[in-house]
Amino acid sequence: MNNKHGRQSPFVLVEKPSSSFSSVSTTSAASATSAASSRSGGNKLLFGEIDTSSDRSSQTYASVCSFVQCDSGTFLKFWLDDKCRDTFLSHLPKKDLASLRLACHDSSVRAAPALFEDLSITFKTSTFTKPARLAALDRLGFYVKTLSFNLPHTSETFLPPLVDPETGAELSYTYTPQIEAPSARRPKYGDAGTTEILTRQYPALFHAATNVPAFIRAFSALINLRHLKVSCPGYDPSTKQRRSIVDFALISLRIAVEQNCLNALDTLAFSPIHPSGLLYLSPLTGYGATPRSASRWSRIRHLTIEADFLPVSAATDNSDPDHFRLLQAYLRPFQANLTTFSFRWSGEKGPLPFRRPVMSSPMLGEHPARREPSDQAQNSVGRRKLPVPLWFPNLKHVEIEHVATSASEISAFARSHKRTLEEVNLENVELTSGTWDDAFAPLTASARRFRRAETADIPIMLSPPTAVPLPATMRRTEGASDGSGRRSLLSNWLSTKARKPTAAHKVRQGLSGCEGHLKKAFGGIMPWL
Template identity: 50%
Template sequence: MFSGTSFLQFWLTDRTRDAFLASLPKEDLLSMRLVCFDFSVQTAPLLFSDVDIEFRSSTFTRPARMAALERIGHHIKTLSFRIPHSPATFLPPLLDPITGEEQTFVYSPQVHAAQSPGCRLSNPKYGTWEMTELLTKQYPPLFHAATNVPSFIRAISTMTNLAHLKISCDGQVSAHRYRRSVVDYALISLRIAIEQGPLKALDTLSLLPIHPGATFYLSPNMGFGASPASRKRWTQIRKLTIHMDSFPCEPGMPTDHLKLLHSYLQGFPKLTKFAFRWRGAKGPCPLSLPTEPCLVSPFSTPAPQACRNRSSAPLKPLKFPSLRYMELENAVLDASQVSVFILDHRRTLREFDFEHTLLRTGSWDEALAPLTRISGSDRWKKQQQEVMDVPLILSPVGLEPKEIRKVIWEEERRKDKLKNFRAYRNLQRASIKTKPLLWCNPEHMKRLLRTSVFSWR
């Protein structure tokens, strides 16, 4: 058992203490936090740096939970906000209780809480008192919690050191893509809270995964409750990752979700890393939507559920002046789109990855041709090729097991000889370079003899 003095010396040294705490599992940190006040203070930043929240009706309204969040909120650096689509998030049509007719609800977020919620003289939460009463009776408590914007603002404002925001809303049914659910209202409240909170360190956003319509409710350009200052917060984002559910984009199919995605990406002008993946069927490249055939085709018609009075103006090309890394997965695009993307970002782009990506027209040599123009040669092709010695057995049929083992042994022996030959050549090259330095340089020999144990005067 070591003495108290040596333990204090270890514990009061920041580097040793932090290294020790970082190596402990979370279960031990939880137990250690209950020992004393100082242990609680030192373990809290590690325990609460990554917080996972699944939204429920009492997530941001329970007083005890909000009081605890105010104590530990400044330790949170990564927030995972999850609200999956489920039967509890489905919203049925609003019906008049007397006539049975469907009522239209126009939502306008109430950012500031009413001073006297029980007073009839205060502003109603949903526009009119009749609509507020109708929504209170017909919609579940989860909907009212999702539209409680002040509770979102209060919770997010405690996370002053938040650097990474993860949003997950999985499980949407394809038939509900044009229906608004509780998930969409929660995304509106979360976006407003992010824009109004003191989040100076926020630089990473991950949408893993989201439904196609989520970009409309997260967009600071035309979203509900957006203001001219809404974009300022999202311009801080340097790293963006999106996993989106795929959507049919054939000629004649609705393309509203692609236009919303294009408008949403315009709100991140300072991106240095961008990763995008289609979940399910392959989709178009989100960075080349202005040249996508389904968007420029004059025969594209809106779906019955989509808005008929849509703008037919062409989309503006996307360009990120600081983009250094790009990853695209499960997509289909043209070789010309790849080459244009490389040329537009040639001054900043350092690495790009096309995973499970198919070319609709052209070849990869045509798509990557700008690399030859930029570098001035085809040397980059040789650097990207991976060479591996693989033993080849054409047909083991008719061979005895002993003969098969002999073939494999001879192949492995050949590989060993090749490896030894390469090592010998490398050693020979090194000896040629070091020979003049060791034996053919008189000054070096003089210094060697002068510093030797058997040196003479």
């Protein structure tokens, strides 16, 4: 095949075998062979797979593996070098990578890691239930390192109230996630009657969102996942009292991560996330949480959150809004290993996510800050301790955006984390009280102390070799005594100073033997040399 300049292209395409190839590749030839043997029919195979169930000879498979024929040693040296080839493939657009994979089996296998490194999924009814999708995920999930999971809020995601088919009364139920597949003895929604009502009245998207085994099955293929992005756009604060399918899908998503050994997962991002979403994602208070749930999420080192902030009128008392307390409860399992944290309020400006939450007592009805210290220390019924402020012992980089807070709250956070903080980035932050100098006083004060400890001025002076004679009134011998028989304090002081070599004496000793050179160099400037 020749290009437009008349030169021979390094890729020589031969006739493609019958129906053994499609548009997407497998992980490797070995995994492709095993995956192909599990399905029937060559038309369902993905590009790069070899259908071993057919009657082809080994010579046919060999021609597939040597699909690229190149006479250029320079190109082969470049293509066979892993670093050069991977760098080249990482700069190609996704469209070009997909076209390159159609050239031959070798280019298909080489381009697959770069093409499927980032995977985006928009949750639908058949996302994790369609066999073809799961089969493709088994073949390509090994390459996925970043997963973007989209759960948009639409009119179809809001659930109507359950109605009793006989009486017409509204029904309520408590959802309990089922990790195992439902059976006749264990219905999906607790009992047979509730399961039948939910199956008839709720849409198929709801049942797909509550299919926890399907989520676990899908995430088991993402063994090299490092970065998980969850997006729930389109939230309307006016519908906060209505149940949403998005919340049930978040529960299944959290359980799927906890049930699989995703040891490479260290980065988590929510952009955006609605207030109730943090409740269902919390490993401590979420539905179906287990004692080991928090240990799974504590491995996260990089966390990004863009949360929707409801109006201040949503708070019914002097305490903080419920979604702010949910945010703090969600952040507590991440305190141990978190090194990078980025946070932003969406909508109105909200409080600093690190500050101590304000909670009122349900019995006394008074603000905790107005109580006496002895009352705050009690932990009896009706009197609760103030929650401990969030503290991240390994936090290095912080980015806060669209927040309204006081300088004292920023100062308290900086003071408690000044030993580990390396970078603090504040964007669109409004100070309700105080100044920025007060806010960053703990960091600037420590920086000044550090500079004073590092620098010092040590002057070096040259003095004449002859000592200045003392006045006659101060000339006393070391053994002389005054009329009372006590040694003079002045003579002691002079003898002590005489015994200790001065700086000038040390300099003269260091310069002994160099008098002639010094007179030639500095004779005109220092006549006493």
